[in-house]
Amino acid sequence: MLFFSFLLMPAVCQSKTQQAEKVLAHLKGLGNGRYMFGQMATWVHNENPDMDHDSNWLKKVYDHTGKMPRYGCVTYDFHDDPFPDSAWNNGVKEMWDRGMIVGVFTFYANPAGRSWNDPVDIDPIFAPTDNPTRKNFYNQMDRMAANLQWLKDQGIPVVYTPFVESDDRNKWHAKEGPENIIKLYRLVHDYFTNDKGLDNVLWAYHTTANHGALEKYYPGDAYVDVLGKSAYGTGLNFSEYKWAVEKKKTAGKVIWWSELGIRGRRDRPRDCLDVVRKLETGYPELAGFVFWSDDGHYNVIGNNNGPELMAHPNIVTLQADN
Numbered sequence: 001m002l003f004f005s006f007l008l009m010p011a012v013c014q015s016k017t018q019q020a021e022k023v024l025a026h027l028k029g030l031g032n033g034r035y036m037f038g039q040m041a042t043w044v045h046n047e048n049p050d051m052d053h054d055s056n057w058l059k060k061v062y063d064h065t066g067k068m069p070r071y072g073c074v075t076y077d078f079h080d081d082p083f084p085d086s087a088w089n090n091g092v093k094e095m096w097d098r099g100m101i102v103g104v105f106t107f108y109a110n111p112a113g114r115s116w117n118d119p120v121d122i123d124p125i126f127a128p129t130d131n132p133t134r135k136n137f138y139n140q141m142d143r144m145a146a147n148l149q150w151l152k153d154q155g156i157p158v159v160y161t162p163f164v165e166s167d168d169r170n171k172w173h174a175k176e177g178p179e180n181i182i183k184l185y186r187l188v189h190d191y192f193t194n195d196k197g198l199d200n201v202l203w204a205y206h207t208t209a210n211h212g213a214l215e216k217y218y219p220g221d222a223y224v225d226v227l228g229k230s231a232y233g234t235g236l237n238f239s240e241y242k243w244a245v246e247k248k249k250t251a252g253k254v255i256w257w258s259e260l261g262i263r264g265r266r267d268r269p270r271d272c273l274d275v276v277r278k279l280e281t282g283y284p285e286l287a288g289f290v291f292w293s294d295d296g297h298y299n300v301i302g303n304n305n306g307p308e309l310m311a312h313p314n315i316v317t318l319q320a321d322n
Contacts, residue, residue: 017200020157023101024202024225027159027254027287035279036101036256036288036316037309038071041091043293044107046082049074049091051098057293058095061300065307068318073103073159073290076147078140079116085143089150096156099318103159103204103290106144110172111137119175122184141188145196152200159226161204162188165259167213178217185219202226206258211239221251228258228286232298234267236260236278238286245285257289261298272300272309280314288316 016024030036041058042049051058051072058072072095076088095102111133112120124133151158163173166181174181185205192198204226207213214229227244231237238244238257247253263270279286291299300306310317 015199016202017152017155017157019155020200020202023157023159024254026101027202027226028252030254030287030316031285033280033284033314034316035276035286035314036071037069038073038103038256038288038290039069039299040075040259040290040293041072041095042074043105044075044077044080044082045294046080047293049083049088051091051094056091057291057299060296061291061306061310064301065310067307067310067320068098069100069291070316070318070321071101071103071159071288071290073105073161075105075107075164076144077107078143079107079109085147089147092151092158093154093156096154099322101159102156103161104148105161105164106140107164108137108140108144108162108173111140112172114172116172117170118172120172122176122180125187126183141191145192145198148192148198148201149196152198157200157202159202159204161206161258163205165206165208165230166217167207167210181217182219186223189219189223204228204258206230209237209239214240215243221247221253224253226254226256228256230259230261231257232259232261232292233264234262234270236262236274236282238283241283241285248285254287255285256287259292260289261292262303263297265295265297267297269297270303272303272305273312275309276312276314 039057039061041056047055062068074088074091092102110116110118110120124131125137127134168174202225205224206228207217208230229238244255248255296302
């Protein structure tokens with residue numbers, strides 16, 4: 001009974017900073033002919049958060065197309081820890097200072113001290129007394145909260161995703177199913193919002209392309225500002241589009257492709273303009289898309305008409321929005 005009571009507890013609402021509200025209003029104004037071009041700047045494979053570094057995907061996109069994405073996202077990787085937190089923070093600041101909307105992922109390390117893809121019993125995290133698993137996860141939350149506070153002190157709002165693809169059973173946080181990841185997402189949200197006072201955060205949530213996952217793993221309207229799905233391969237699918245549009249219309253949520261990879265590694269290079277065609281004909285209410293990194297076959301680097309996509313009048317890049 002206590003478990004279900006926790007799931008039903010509403011989040012304590014808190015107003016956002018003026019800059020965060022401004023970004024949220026901007027995102028809500030997209031769709032229906034204006035689609036934001038986003039790009040993962042770094043994932044967890046040692047891509048440097050400095051947007052001028054050759055390994056950063058924002059630089060790769062700019063060098064290839066001559067334009068900069070409107071939105072970029074940096075991953076704070078607590079598993080491999082390839083950079084100090086100051087490097088990630090400064091990377092986010094530089095993006096913001098240059099006029100970009102910025103996103104942040106946290107790749108939390110397995111709190112049981114095992115690998116990122118090993119199972120973990122999350123119940124100790126919610127235990128009333130301290131234990132190694134709880135201490136590990138709270139230390140990571142405190143670490144990430146300190147980074148978000150630093151960004152807040154610089155006047156920077158962020159679109160924050162605490163758990164990447166909430167239903168991805170390859171990752172420790174999703175191995176015990178929707179009820180547990182919902183508990184974890186709500187814990188991070190409430191701890192950061194209510195205990196840490198972080199009001200510069202737009203809360204983002206997304207799942208894999210698995211049909212039904214977006215609704216099944218949803219933390220609730222009180223916990224999410226931006227929601228979306230991943231789409232990989234040639235399909236450019238968003239199978240729960242109708243459900244997402246209803247959330248947009250009735251609950252004011254921003255909806256988008258949170259991760260987009262437009263072909264598989266072995267597929268032939270694709271026409272990037274297929275993305276805007278799909279948006280216009282199938283998913284006009286989406287605010288836009290965020291291309292994945294790792295390899296150019298996911299994005300404009302390894303496909304045809306990348307510069308043409310970024311120059312399309314319906315695509316919002318940094319240059320097109322300033």
